[in-house]
Structures are given as structure tokens and as C-alpha cells.
Amino acid sequence: MGAARVAVVTSATGLDEDTDLPLLLEALRSAGLSAEPLAWDADPRGEWDGYDLAVIRSTWDYVGRIDEFLAWAEATARVTRLWNPAPLVRWNSDKSYLLDLAGRGVPVVPTRCIAPGDSYGEEDFEGSHGVVVKPSVSAGARDTARYEPGRGADAERHARMLLGQGRTAMVQPYLPLVEEGERALVFFAGTFSHAIRKQTLLTEPGEMDNARVAHPGAALHTPTEAELRTARATLAAVPSPDEPLFARVDLVLDEAREPVLMELELIEPNLFLGLDPRGPDRLALAVAAAAREA
Structure with a gap:
């Protein structure tokens, strides 16, 4: 049996800018795996069944194409083993998962989600140290800002902008x-x-x-x-x-x-693999174990 084939899933931006990527590829190859970087939306499509494992890494453009990305994850999971799994990817793609975790007893920054059509009031945008407003689907703190006490009207305008785009706004106290x-x-x-x-x-x-x-x-x-x-x-x-x-x-x-x-x-x-010299090998060992299970 040949070496297990692992697709390290990235994006056009990730191929250029992901500093973790070369470290992980080297560690995977040193662990005896056949590892290749591949953009999630690469052409030609339909290649994923040629891999024993697909490990999502720097798919950094997914936020603006969330429906397409989630459809890709589910389709890919049907032909190979996807990590993290597609249902977990879908659950984690919207930050309203914080409410789910809070309900399960996890100490979470207090979070209010306002979806288009929801009612809200001025009190939702006031806090003793101000508030943070962000979209529930976001990465890299895009479209996120904090507002000082007494600037609730500005915070509300930010939320209305997100709602007007059909997005869910999240409001949290500034800690x-x-x-x-x-x-x-x-x-x-x-x-x-x-x-x-x-x-x-x-x-x-x-x-x-x-x-x-x-x-x-x-x-x-x-x-x-x-x-x-x-x-x-x-x-x-x-x-x-x-x-x-x-x-x-x-x-x-x-x-x-x-x-x-x-x-x-x-x-x-x-994952800041470049900051811990053992980090790449630890991840590679976890991937190798998942590949053996696959």
C-alpha cells in the first residue's frame, strides 16, 4: 500500500500568504504521507475522491461565498474523509454557535444576535464599557468595530447596516x-x-x-x-x-x-505553527492517525 494521500485545502490567498502551509506540508511528508495543497474551488473539480483525507486549512475566502463553501464541504465529505467534518464546519460557520455553547454551560462573552426582522432596542447597544458589533458570519474581524459608552446610536447604525445586507448582527459587551x-x-x-x-x-x-x-x-x-x-x-x-x-x-x-x-x-x-517548533509535527501526527482510520 502506498502512502496515504492528503489534500491540504487552501485558497488562492492561502497559497500565497499562509505561513502555516509550508510547515505543515513538510511535516506531513516527513511523517510518510503524500501531501499536496489544493484550493477548495480549484478547477478541474471532482478531484477530491483521489485523496484519502482532505484537511481544511487556509480557505480564507469562504466568508463571502459561504453557501458555495458549505456545499463544497458537504459534497467533498461524500467522496473522501473531510476534517473538520462537514456538519461541524456548517455549525462553526456562523458565530451564533456561541449561544449554543453558552446553553451547554460554557462561559462565553455575553452575546446578542439580531437577525433581519428581529426587534431590538437602544438598550441592546449600551454597556458600561461600550459594545462590539460584528456580523455573525465573518473572519479576520471584518466589518467589526467597538463603540464607547454613550455611542449606542453609532453601534445601532452599524447593526442596521449589517441587517440591511441580509446579515445577522452580533452585539457583545466590550471587555x-x-x-x-x-x-x-x-x-x-x-x-x-x-x-x-x-x-x-x-x-x-x-x-x-x-x-x-x-x-x-x-x-x-x-x-x-x-x-x-x-x-x-x-x-x-x-x-x-x-x-x-x-x-x-x-x-x-x-x-x-x-x-x-x-x-x-x-x-x-x-494555528501559529511557526511559533512552536513542535507544532507542525503534532498536527502531522494527528493527520496521520486520521489517515490510518480512513
Whole structure:
């Protein structure tokens, strides 16, 4: 039997800009796998049945083509083993999953989702430290901004803009301790690998900057026991019979200095493989195990 064939799923942008990609490909090949990068929308289509495994990585253009991407995921899962699985990809593609996790007991940044046609009031856009408004389907903090106390009318205008585009708006309180850094804990097949800490993105109140650097000042971080506990509780609450092959759990401290979930990234997160020299090999071992199961 030859080496298992693994498609590392990316995009045109990912092929050019994903710094994790060459590290992962090298680690997979060193682990004895035949690994190739392939854009999810590559032509000719229909190649996916030639792979034992397709691992989604830097499909960074999916947000603007969400229906097409989800259809691709479901079609691909019918002809090969897709990681993370298509139902999990669909669930994680809309940040309203935070409400689902909160209902399962995960400590989550308080979140209000307003879909087109929903009623809302001025009180939804006020908070003691201001609020953050974002679309529920987004990546890289696109179309996201924070608003200081007393600027609720501006926050409401932002939400109305999203609703007018047929999108769901999310409103969350601004947690000032985010300025001490966001934490991102990376797991492979349910096992903690490494963590990073990065500077906050929303530095300018009222500014929706879609050209901002996605992960400013990212550096290795040693997570606290509380952070690890919250991250593991988050993964345990994921509604899937399968452990995610990869996951990034993004946390922030609340006013009591307790970690709360900001986002759970299961589709195409930056895994910061270049910051931990053992990270690529850990992911490659998880992929190799999934390939053997396939």
C-alpha cells in the first residue's frame, strides 16, 4: 500500500500568504504521507475522491461565498474523509454557535444576535464599557468595530447596516481586559499543543478597519489552569460525535479575571505553527492517525 494521500485545502490567498502551509506540508511528508495543497474551488473539480483525507486549512475566502463553501464541504465529505467534518464546519460557520455553547454551560462573552426582522432596542447597544458589533458570519474581524459608552446610536447604525445586507448582527459587551491580550489555545485531536497571546484588534473606537493585521504581536503564551479548563470545557461541549482534528479556542478575561470564550475556530484558523517548533509535527501526527482510520 502506498502512502496515504492528503489534500491540504487552501485558497488562492492561502497559497500565497499562509505561513502555516509550508510547515505543515513538510511535516506531513516527513511523517510518510503524500501531501499536496489544493484550493477548495480549484478547477478541474471532482478531484477530491483521489485523496484519502482532505484537511481544511487556509480557505480564507469562504466568508463571502459561504453557501458555495458549505456545499463544497458537504459534497467533498461524500467522496473522501473531510476534517473538520462537514456538519461541524456548517455549525462553526456562523458565530451564533456561541449561544449554543453558552446553553451547554460554557462561559462565553455575553452575546446578542439580531437577525433581519428581529426587534431590538437602544438598550441592546449600551454597556458600561461600550459594545462590539460584528456580523455573525465573518473572519479576520471584518466589518467589526467597538463603540464607547454613550455611542449606542453609532453601534445601532452599524447593526442596521449589517441587517440591511441580509446579515445577522452580533452585539457583545466590550471587555476592557482584552487589552491585556487575547489568548488562543491550539488543540490537535483533543490534545493541547500550544498557545499564543496577541494584542487586541479593536484599538480605535468606532473604526471598522478591514485592512487591520489579523494577529498583531502574536507570541507564545503559557496558559493558566483556568484557561486550559475553559478551553477543554468548550471542546467537550462541541455538538459532534467526532473530536475536531484541529481547534483554536480564543479566550479573553472578564472583569473578574476569569477566562471566557470569545470564539471557537474550527474551520480555517491560523494555528501559529511557526511559533512552536513542535507544532507542525503534532498536527502531522494527528493527520496521520486520521489517515490510518480512513
